[in-house]
Amino acid sequence: MAADELRRVGTDFVNNVTVSQIKQLLDDLTTQRVLNEEEKDSVLEENPSRADQAQHFIDMMLKKGNVACMKMINILMEEHPEFSLTLGLTPLPLLVDQLDLDNSPMYILNEEAPRLALIITNKTFKNTRLNRSGAEKDEEIMEALLRSLRYEVVMHEDLTGKQIEKAVSEFSKDQRLKQADSAFVVIMSHGKMGAVYGVNWTEEEPDEFLIDNIYEYLSTESCPALLNKPKIIIIQACRGAKNGAVIVCDNVASDSAAGAETQPGPSAPHAVEECLEEDTLFPGTGKKMRLAHQEKDFLSFLSSTPDTVSYRDTRQGSLLIQYIDQVFQAYSHECDIEVLFRKVMRRFESKLTNKKQMPTKDRCTLTRRFYLYD
Incomplete structure (x- = not known):
């Protein structure tokens, strides 16, 4: 149990943790609403020494039980890996997301089977003011990442809406999908709710590809080769023009924690906020038949919530792509795809300021757990 693990390393934690690490852990646990502001302040203000603060911290977390202890260990191993190694913490897979484990089966992978991925990147537009500086980094990162995961990558650049449609359609008919155990489709461009923009987009003549069409082309009916196989869709594009931030009241503990500004930590991408841009602008076959779900085994990961913008560093590329690369490189050997995406989402909780x-x-x-490694 997580509480037993934290209790086991408690003495070493008290003897070796630094004040800055204590403060960072308290901030992270407050952001996740494991602690409130009063509990956080009690550790820092009611104890005269670093060791006393550490002991108070450990005792408080143990009283909160396994869920709280699991979250603390998760943060320790993710944000302070060297310190975690010093403490001799149990490997992450045994502790992270333990509450999610329901003994559900996994998708069967085949080390010798080909894997196929489609990457479409729109960088240069007919209207040059729409050019997506930094998108070349996104393309480079995603290609390298997917190839490292054994995917054969089909690449396209600077497509119109109709050309995107054709590329997805042709991908769905690729004969290699019959032997593949999974597939990725990654599309990176400007966009709006429900669509990404082709390179000829103008306000007068919208050039768009509907995201829903991906599910049509890769559905059981249109792409039986991918029946019962994971199909992962990643879309880096705005879904509207709204900003994703709101002003919150500082005198409510839970709200202030959720809205507090924090500086990017060491694991944040090298992104300077003034370099961030928004990716937006305002029967008769004679064969035995059986029923199958029209749409199953999909997981889509979209770069923003509905109607809001996505940000791209003009030098380093989109934040989403940078975080996906960091998380997948660190944890894809240990965590299933849904846990990986949740880790990416967590990195957006506090890394940006304004x-x-x-x-x-x-x-x-x-319907099963999808691990990128068997």
């Missing part, structure tokens, strides 16, 4: 963005999982019909 700009806010939160990616979302959408149309999840995965």
Whole structure:
């Protein structure tokens, strides 16, 4: 149990944790609403020494039980890996997201099977003011990441809406999908709710590709080769023009924690906020038949919540793509795809200061756990 694990390393934690680490852990646990502001302040203000603060902290977390202890260990291993190693904490898979484990089966992977991924990146537009500086980094990062995960990558650049449609359609008919154990589709462009923009987009003549069409082309009916296989969709594009931030009242503990501004930590991408741009502008076959779900085994990861913008660093690329790369590189050997995406979402909780963005999982019909490694 997580509480037993935290109790086991408690003495070493008290002897070795630094004041800055205590403060960071308290901030993270307050952001996640494991602690409130009064509990956080009690650790820092009611104890004269670092060791006393650490002991108070450990005692308080143990009283909160396994869920709270699990979250603290999760943060320790994710944000302070070297210190976690010093403490000799149990490997992450045994502790993280333990409450989610329901003994559900996993998708069967085949090390020798080909894997196929489609990447479409729109960088250069007919209207040059729409050019997406930094998108070349997104393309480079996603290609390298997917290839490292054994995917054969089909690449397209600077497509119109109709050309995107054709590329997705052709991908759905690729004969290699019959042997594949999974597939990725990644589309990166400007966008709005329900659509991404082609490179000829103007306000007078919208050039768009409807995201829903992906599910049509990869459905059981249109793409039987991917029946019962995970299909992961990643869309880096705005879904509207609204900012994802709101002003919250500082005198309510839970609200102030959720809205507090914090500086990017060491794991944040190298993104300077003034370099961030918004990716937006205002019967008769004679064969035995059986029924199958029209849409199943999908998971979509969209870069923002409905009607809000997504941000892209003009030098380093989109925040979503940078975080996906960081998380997948660190945890794809240990965590299933839904846990990986949740880790990406958590990185958006506090890394930006004046700009806010939160990616979302959408149309999840995965019935099993999908691990990128078997």
